Amino acid sequence: MASSSSSSSASLSTPSSENPRHDLFKEIRSHEIAISELNSLAPSRNVYQKNGRLFFRKSIKTAIQSQQKQLDAAKAQLQKMDTAPRI
Numbered sequence: 001m002a003s004s005s006s007s008s009s010a011s012l013s014t015p016s017s018e019n020p021r022h023d024l025f026k027e028i029r030s031h032e033i034a035i036s037e038l039n040s041l042a043p044s045r046n047v048y049q050k051n052g053r054l055f056f057r058k059s060i061k062t063a064i065q066s067q068q069k070q071l072d073a074a075k076a077q078l079q080k081m082d083t084a085p086r087i
Contacts, residue, residue: 024078031071038064 038047038060047063048055058066 028074034067
């Protein structure tokens with residue numbers, strides 16, 4: 001039953017190119033989840049972060065800083081969209 005309701009809701013959603021605000025909300029949520037998951041790891045642990053098509057080993061602190069930077073940029077972009085005049 002759950003699969004039938006999820007497939008019907010997927011067909012009702014708008015394409016991502018038509019709703020950039022929704023895409024930004026998803027991106028912000030993704031960064032928030034990544035930060036909380038990184039915070040739950042042991043401090044001595046290394047993580048792999050994707051840069052282009054390659055993965056690089058980084059410390060958790062560096063990965064959190066990178067995710068926080070991306071989160072701040074996405075929030076600023078969302079705020080910019082909110083303050084822009086609507087046509």
